[in-house]
Amino acid sequence: MSNSTTNSPADVRRRCIVIGGGLAGLASAVWLAEAGQRVTLLERRGSLGGRTVAMPVSAMDDVPDNGQHVFASGYEHLFRYLESVGTRNLVAFPGHMTVREPGGRTRRSSFSGIAGARTAFGDLAGVPLRDRPATALAQARLIKDVLRQPADLDTITADEWFRRIGLPASARASLWDGIVIGLTGDKTTITSAKVPADLLRTGLRQAIRHRTPISIGYPTVDLDTLFIDGAEKVFADHGVEIETRCVAKTIEVADGKVVGVRLNDGTLLESDAVICAVPVWSLGDLLVQLPENDRIKATVDALTPVPIVSVNLYLDRSIGMTDWGEILLGGEGVLEQVWDRQLMHGRDTERGWLYSTTVSAAYELVEQTPNDITELQMATLRQYYPEAADAQVVHSHVVKMPRATFAQRPGTAGIRPDQRTSVTGLALAGDWTRTDWTTTMEGACQSAARAVDVILGQA
Numbered sequence: 001m002s003n004s005t006t007n008s009p010a011d012v013r014r015r016c017i018v019i020g021g022g023l024a025g026l027a028s029a030v031w032l033a034e035a036g037q038r039v040t041l042l043e044r045r046g047s048l049g050g051r052t053v054a055m056p057v058s059a060m061d062d063v064p065d066n067g068q069h070v071f072a073s074g075y076e077h078l079f080r081y082l083e084s085v086g087t088r089n090l091v092a093f094p095g096h097m098t099v100r101e102p103g104g105r106t107r108r109s110s111f112s113g114i115a116g117a118r119t120a121f122g123d124l125a126g127v128p129l130r131d132r133p134a135t136a137l138a139q140a141r142l143i144k145d146v147l148r149q150p151a152d153l154d155t156i157t158a159d160e161w162f163r164r165i166g167l168p169a170s171a172r173a174s175l176w177d178g179i180v181i182g183l184t185g186d187k188t189t190i191t192s193a194k195v196p197a198d199l200l201r202t203g204l205r206q207a208i209r210h211r212t213p214i215s216i217g218y219p220t221v222d223l224d225t226l227f228i229d230g231a232e233k234v235f236a237d238h239g240v241e242i243e244t245r246c247v248a249k250t251i252e253v254a255d256g257k258v259v260g261v262r263l264n265d266g267t268l269l270e271s272d273a274v275i276c277a278v279p280v281w282s283l284g285d286l287l288v289q290l291p292e293n294d295r296i297k298a299t300v301d302a303l304t305p306v307p308i309v310s311v312n313l314y315l316d317r318s319i320g321m322t323d324w325g326e327i328l329l330g331g332e333g334v335l336e337q338v339w340d341r342q343l344m345h346g347r348d349t350e351r352g353w354l355y356s357t358t359v360s361a362a363y364e365l366v367e368q369t370p371n372d373i374t375e376l377q378m379a380t381l382r383q384y385y386p387e388a389a390d391a392q393v394v395h396s397h398v399v400k401m402p403r404a405t406f407a408q409r410p411g412t413a414g415i416r417p418d419q420r421t422s423v424t425g426l427a428l429a430g431d432w433t434r435t436d437w438t439t440t441m442e443g444a445c446q447s448a449a450r451a452v453d454v455i456l457g458q459a
């Protein structure tokens with residue numbers, strides 16, 4: 001006799017919709033699928049990846065990234081995602097980067113071993129002997145503030161914080177202003193001191209917990225291979241439906257519960273649960289039926305967009321980089337970091353040498369034309385790399401992202417909303433929701449892990 005009261009697994013799986021195919025949405029969809037849910041992923045664009053994508057450059061028959069993405073050794077949820085999609089082995093942590101001065105002088109920087117000890121004692125590239133004792137003292141005060149978190153840190157900018165602890169200008173130019181831009185994506189004069197302080201505390205805790213020094217890593221492949229190809233295999237294995245060129249308009253709520261997602265064309269997709277993983281600036285009317293919509297809108301207004309300009313520069317020769325990634329001392333606003341794709345990806349040079357450049361908080365550069373940006377950056381490269389003196393540009397692929405990341409100004413601590421909402425079956429994800437990190441890939445993945453926990457916890 002058949003047992004008519006027992007549900008087959010297909011009957012008990014809840015229908016979950018994930019809106020947004022960036023890292024937060026991808027990780028949410030992968031983890032919901034792994035947990036046995038029926039998942040549909042909606043993405044507005046024609047392809048997945050959001051802000052972490054490879055972009056075709058037909059002139060070079062190549063698919064470089066939209067911008068260099070680096071990994072902090074303290075990232076956990078991002079590595080969990082890479083484990084899920086089978087690409088964890090495609091991230092390298094060489095343990096060093098190089099700081100380069102105009103004229104070509106270089107110095108390797110590292111937070112471990114002898115180099116780490118030299119850093120602690122203020123012996124940094126570009127810091128004269130007379131500034132080293134003050135640098136060492138200020139760095140000790142900085143660590144104390146990071147660990148103790150004085151109550152007023154969210155009332156001052158990082159610039160005011162550095163002045164307060166007496167960090168010499170040379171140490172800021174050499175290391176600390178760059179660290180703030182690297183961690184928060186924005187200038188020291190804009191970002192709240194609490195943001196880098198929180199991130200440094202998270203990094204220190206991770207380093208102590210895992211007994212490894214803080215280091216920076218990079219993908220050894222393009223971003224699509226790293227993040228998307230493996231996810232698509234997981235989706236195929238678990239029957240996840242992907243709808244691209246599909247714009248979600250409103251999340252439909254009835255009696256305090258999610259009932260589905262209304263698309264731009266008026267179609268209603270019914271569902272038991274929704275994870276909304278769109279960027280903060282794309283919320284539109286998605287959450288309009290949520291009681292806390294006004295509060296979330298206020299958050300949207302408080303997080304201001306920060307531009308990043310990245311360039312994939314194809315040159316006719318090597319410029320003689322000595323490390324995978326080099327930070328140009330004094331290159332602020334024009335050319336701050338250069339990445340050697342030959343060293344990072346093992347590229348052959350048949351189509352030219354590919355160097356990727358990044359400028360964060362590129363408020364002025366983003367207004368320039370691609371031609372002007374290329375000329376400015378080539379002029380800077382020639383100042384720093386003697387071998388670039390006669391280098392010719394084979395092709396330049398300029399990627400301007402006016403809304404690459406967001407800034408948190410003083411007074412904004414704690415305003416980012418939680419993943420849990422007041423509506424049953426609805427969770428938020430995305431780098432702008434509350435996490436231990438700022439606008440990062442790790443923040444996106446941590447938000448996804450928490451959003452998935454909320455949804456599964458309500459099952």
Ligand SMILES: Cc1cc2nc3c(=O)[nH]c(=O)nc-3n(C[C@H](O)[C@H](O)[C@H](O)COP(=O)(O)OP(=O)(O)OC[C@H]3O[C@@H](n4cnc5c(N)ncnc54)[C@H](O)[C@@H]3O)c2cc1C
Binds near residue numbers: 440
């Ligand atoms: C150039 C650059 C360099 C960066 N460098 C680093 C770095 O070195 N290290 C680091 O950790 N982080 C870095 N970041 C930040 C990191 O990329 C982001 O924080 C992260 O990728 C954000 O992921 P997300 O899923 O929250 O948002 P997104 O990637 O923006 O994904 C959101 C998705 O939602 C889709 N969407 C929007 N509205 C709708 C709708 N109504 N319906 C359906 N779909 C919709 C969008 O099309 C998009 O695909 C960088 C970012 C940029 C741009």
